[in-house]
Amino acid sequence: MTSYRNIVVLTGAGISAESGLKTFRDADGLWENHRIEEVATPEAFVRNPELVQRFYNARRQQLSEVSPNSAHIALAEFEQTFNGRFLLVTQNVDDLHERAGSQNLLHMHGELKKVRCLLCNSVHRYATDIEASTECPACGRTALRPHIVWFGEMPFYMDEIYQALEQCDLFISIGTSGHVYPAAGFVEVARQCGAHTVEINLEPSQTEDLFAERRYGAATTEVARFLNSLPGQ
Ligand code: APR
Missing domain, CATH: 3.40.50.1220 (TPP-binding domain)
Structure with missing residues (x-):
């Protein structure tokens, strides 16, 4: 051998x-409750950042239950x-x-427990919810996104x-x-x-x-x- x-x-x-944790494409897959293009694309984040952050905040919270x-x-x-x-x-x-x-x-x-600043591009460990008012630990501005690769991204x-x-x-x-x-x-x-x-x-x-x-x-x-x-x- x-x-x-x-x-x-x-x-x-x-x-x-x-x-x-639910898989993506099985019968009860995650995307049936949230259409993929509503939550996992850069366009969705521009259109409705609150929905996208809520979705990833919930998934991040779920990690403590599994x-x-x-x-x-x-x-x-x-x-x-x-x-x-x-x-x-x-x-x-x-x-x-x-x-x-x-x-x-x-x-x-990417990782649910990391965030990235859209303005200074720094990446940080992050275990709690991201709100619109959450400041970047590096530059102090409020433009954090989940450090997740969305559809259409590399x-x-x-x-x-x-x-x-x-x-x-x-x-x-x-x-x-x-x-x-x-x-x-x-x-x-x-x-x-x-x-x-x-x-x-x-x-x-x-x-x-x-x-x-x-x-x-x-x-x-x-x-x-x-x-x-x-x-x-
Ligand atoms: N053991 C082994 N395999 C399993 C189990 C299990 N207990 N349960 C489900 N599977 C299999 C399913 O049969 C299916 O083929 O796991 C696979 C999961 O497939 P997807 O849901 O498509 O997940 P994945 O392949 O990781 O998706 C790839 O797609 O949505 C994007 O970025 C997202 O990383 C994700 C990527």
């Missing part, structure tokens, strides 16, 4: 579903003992990976992520439907560069055909099962 030296993991909303599940924890524990390079890229804006103990982690779609850390994908020998995608690019295209990059590719999801994703290995079931059982099956574990 191959021993992997360089692993990239991509996670999506499915890994946090069993912690109690905890990492065994899939988040399995990834963090694996990283601690893995004797090679390990990068976790998440599309999730929740903080469950870091609370589980993950270290080398990139939030490509995800964060792309150079770093592509470099890691080109070098990895194992790529694992967990709990993502494969609808949203560029993340949905990561499997193709890893595959072209010779990595073994694995999909772990409740059901086949949009890009299932691109994966060499597929494991379908709940993240809380399948993630640990897969990681434990790797050589040397």
Whole structure:
């Protein structure tokens, strides 16, 4: 059996579903209550900043009601003992990976617990509600937005992520439907560069055909099962 030296993991909303956070595109998905273009675009923020801030304030508050599940924890524990390079890229804006103990982690779609100033561009950790009157900790002006990548905006850390994908020998995608690019295209990059590719999801994703290995079931059982099956574990 191959021993992997360089692993990239991509996670999506499915890994946090069993912690109690709704996924985006499942039947009871988040966007059914709030139409996507009403809350997750730069245009929506210009049109109705109060609605957008309320929406993200509620999601930020919800983080204190949920905890990492065994899939988040399995990834963090694996990283601690893995004797090679390990990068976790998440599309999730929740903080469950870091609370589980993950270290080398990139939030490509931003973080609920960060804000950015539209005027001075500084980014700050922020755990409570953003109001119209909330001042930027750096410049004191009142133009804070959630540090979230909205539709039509460029995800964060792309150079770093592509470099890691080109070098990895194992790529694992967990709990993502494969609808949203560029993340949905990561499997193709890893595959072209010779990595073994694995999909772990409740059901086949949009890009299932691109994966060499597929494991379908709940993240809380399948993630640990897969990681434990790797050589040397
Ligand atoms: N275990 C594993 N997979 C699960 C579970 C579970 N318990 N529950 C749901 N899933 C799967 C679903 O079957 C679905 O394929 O997780 C996937 C979630 O897909 P989406 O809701 O589309 O979420 P995601 O792929 O993360 O969305 C990508 O879209 O709206 C934007 O920026 C937002 O980051 C988000 C991006």
